[in-house]
Amino acid sequence: MAILLMTLPFITDELLGRGWVRILDFxxxxxxxxxxxxxxxxxAGLLDLGYVAFFAVGAYTYALLASPQLGLHLxxxxxxxxxALIAGIFGALLGxxxxxxxxxxLAIVTLGFGEIIRIFLNNLNAPINITNGAxxxxxxxxxxxxxxxxxxxxxxxxxxxxAVHLHYYLFLALTLLVIFVSSRLQYSRIGRAWMAIRExxxxxxxxxINTRNIKLLAFVMGASFGGVAGGLFAGFQxxxxxxxxxxxxxxxxxxxxxxxxxGNIGGVILGxxxxxxxxxxxxxxxxxxxxxxxxxxxxxPESLRMLLFGVALIVVMLWRPAGxxxxxxxxxxxxxxDSIAHQEQETxxxxxx
Amino acid sequence: xxxxxxPPLLQLSGIGKHFGGLAALTxxxxxxxxxxxxxxxxxxxAGKTTLFNILTGLYxxxxxxxxxxxxxxxxxxxxxxxxxxxxRTFQNIRLFANMTALENIMVGRHLRTHTGLWGALTRxxxxxxxxxxxxxxxxxxxxxxxxxxxxxxxxxxLSYGEQRRLEIARALATDPKLLALxxxxxxxxxxxxxxxxxxxxxxxxxxxxxxxIEHDVKLIMNLCDRIAVLNYGEKIAEGQPEEIRSNPAVxxxxxxxxA
Numbered sequence: 001m002a003i004l005l006m007t008l009p010f011i012t013d014e015l016l017g018r019g020w021v022r023i024l025d026f027x028x029x030x031x032x033x034x035x036x037x038x039x040x041x042x043x044a045g046l047l048d049l050g051y052v053a054f055f056a057v058g059a060y061t062y063a064l065l066a067s068p069q070l071g072l073h074l075x076x077x078x079x080x081x082x083x084a085l086i087a088g089i090f091g092a093l094l095g096x097x098x099x100x101x102x103x104x105x106l107a108i109v110t111l112g113f114g115e116i117i118r119i120f121l122n123n124l125n126a127p128i129n130i131t132n133g134a135x136x137x138x139x140x141x142x143x144x145x146x147x148x149x150x151x152x153x154x155x156x157x158x159x160x161x162x163a164v165h166l167h168y169y170l171f172l173a174l175t176l177l178v179i180f181v182s183s184r185l186q187y188s189r190i191g192r193a194w195m196a197i198r199e200x201x202x203x204x205x206x207x208x209i210n211t212r213n214i215k216l217l218a219f220v221m222g223a224s225f226g227g228v229a230g231g232l233f234a235g236f237q238x239x240x241x242x243x244x245x246x247x248x249x250x251x252x253x254x255x256x257x258x259x260x261x262x263g264n265i266g267g268v269i270l271g272x273x274x275x276x277x278x279x280x281x282x283x284x285x286x287x288x289x290x291x292x293x294x295x296x297x298x299x300x301p302e303s304l305r306m307l308l309f310g311v312a313l314i315v316v317m318l319w320r321p322a323g324x325x326x327x328x329x330x331x332x333x334x335x336x337x338d339s340i341a342h343q344e345q346e347t348x349x350x351x352x353x
Numbered sequence: 354x355x356x357x358x359x360p361p362l363l364q365l366s367g368i369g370k371h372f373g374g375l376a377a378l379t380x381x382x383x384x385x386x387x388x389x390x391x392x393x394x395x396x397x398x399a400g401k402t403t404l405f406n407i408l409t410g411l412y413x414x415x416x417x418x419x420x421x422x423x424x425x426x427x428x429x430x431x432x433x434x435x436x437x438x439x440x441r442t443f444q445n446i447r448l449f450a451n452m453t454a455l456e457n458i459m460v461g462r463h464l465r466t467h468t469g470l471w472g473a474l475t476r477x478x479x480x481x482x483x484x485x486x487x488x489x490x491x492x493x494x495x496x497x498x499x500x501x502x503x504x505x506x507x508x509x510x511l512s513y514g515e516q517r518r519l520e521i522a523r524a525l526a527t528d529p530k531l532l533a534l535x536x537x538x539x540x541x542x543x544x545x546x547x548x549x550x551x552x553x554x555x556x557x558x559x560x561x562x563x564x565x566i567e568h569d570v571k572l573i574m575n576l577c578d579r580i581a582v583l584n585y586g587e588k589i590a591e592g593q594p595e596e597i598r599s600n601p602a603v604x605x606x607x608x609x610x611x612a
Contacts, residue, residue: 181474184473184474184476185470185473185474188468188472188473188480188484189463189466189468189472189473189483189484189487190468190469190470190473191473192452192456192459192460192463193460193463195449195451195452195456196449196452196460196463199448199449199450199451199452200447200448200449200450202411202447203443203447203448203449204449204460205410205411205430205431205432206409206410206411206431206435206440206441206443207435207440207460207461207463207464207523207524207527208431208432208435208436208461208463208464208527209432209460209463209464210430210432211432217470
């Protein structure tokens with residue numbers, strides 16, 4: 001596994017081309033995001049539809065502190081924690097007014113929050129130009145650790161490491177860190193408190209859990225993961241603009257969590273990989289496939305991609321309602337429901353005959 | 354009993370609560386002594402559960418106050434009252450359905466443990482020791498209330514009687530001074546009720562005071578040291594089981610008056 005992960009960019013580069021290594025990098029970023037959202041939605045059961053806002057906050061923090069926009073060029077290892085911290089503060093900012101909200105109502109407020117952040121980024125170019133509006137911030141410094149810049153090709157042990165490969169290793173390391181933090185939290189006193197709130201908030205409160213603090217902690221932790229991913233995104237792209245942080249991104253991240261298997265780290269990772277790789281594969285595969293089958297391109301690959309993607313989502317939800325790789329608890333729970341339903345069916349049958 | 358000289362564990366004075374124009378509780382005063390089993394009965398809608406919800410912080414009271422273990426309260430957050438030592442069960446079972454039996458009890462230990470973010474991430478010696486202690490205690494409580502199932506059974510897959518007892522175990526995990534049980538025998542058969550009675554006596558013997566709402570009159574009369582009767586939000590009688598049994602006001606409330 002470790003060897004596969006270490007050699008993956010080279011294998012991909014060899015077999016599928018440089019563009020796919022870039023897609024791998026994005027897959028890692030989205031895994032981080034999905035794991036962050038998993039804390040809020042999967043563990044604490046708080047439906048957040050504006051999660052991309054924290055990604056945006058992290059990205060803009062990096063962009064502002066390492067670009068000509070404000071003339072600041074702070075080093076990467078300072079910006080990334082700052083990005084996580086500021087995203088965490090925004091998490092608390094979203095969490096505080098929504099503490100009493102549940103379910104649909106919480107979803108609507110978080111959705112609004114996501115849009116507010118995006119609209120702010122879009123319009124904070126006047127009276128003082130902070131975010132440069134819809135044009136976004138460009139010429140962001142590449143990620144540089146000490147004197148080792150990830151923006152250039154490096155020769156190490158006779159192997160040539162292009163920028164996308166170097167980013168892959170950095171992202172991989174941070175993804176592993178996020179996985180570690182997630183799993184440690186899940187099986188801890190705090191993780192249990194989150195799940196208790198998800199299951200029954202009133203009972204959790206009556207059992208002595210300070211639901212306000214524990215819910216805020218979920219928002220802050222989730223947001224700070226998003227902030228880290230955002231910082232990496234800005235450094236990787238070298239350019240950020242508000243349109244990268246639309247509602248659609250929030251929905252995609254939520255899909256990764258739900259499709260993969262809410263509450264299960266392995267499932268969320270699987271969801272992240274699939275939802276980044278699958279649309280790209282469809283984009284690249286749909287055109288040639290039509291040529292081959294029908295002799296010409298009937299449907300624009302771009303729209304076909306979304307169509308197939310939608311169908312895939314529906315199919316998965318019908319066949320595996322708990323996600324592709326559900327947590328053991330969720331699986332047991334659905335099986336139990338099946339067996340209870342089965343028993344009830346039999347009782348009804350017995351009563352009738 | 355010797356507790357008479359010490360101040361009561363719980364003292365309610367003039368508790369009032371209304372929902373809009375409906376007076377759910379009017380000027381209810383009573384006290385519960387350390388170590389007793391105190392019964393609260395009354396027809397449906399008499400305000401028993403409302404009183405419970407006030408004691409556990411789910412409702413805020415409109416008038417009056419109560420003193421618990423030496424501190425006075427007029428309004429309080431549920432988790433602070435749990436911290437102070439009032440633990441409860443619910444009339445309609447409110448377990449963490451998709452968590453295991455063991456995890457349910459472990460959640461009950463939350464407020465007596467301290468591992469924070471740092472401990473969870475590093476799993477240092479203190480965090481590991483605490484986690485072990487919590488797990489051990491949870492196993493112990495599972496046996497104590499008599500649930501003989503694999504500890505990783507989901508709470509929702511337990512039988513009804515076991516779910517009731519799991520709620521008691523979860524409440525006991527908070528190390529309460531006062532255990533407030535809202536109709537623990539509801540829906541139980543005779544055997545289950547009998548074993549519940551034994552369990553409650555064991556709990557009382559361990560030094561925990563019990564406040565019990567129950568419709569099973571036989572259970573209440575056999576178990577309780579003293580009983581209060583609520584009707585339309587007012588306390589209409591209080592005393593030992595024999596007194597309640599022969600109290601005319603209580604008989605009227607339950608059976609109505611002769612025309």
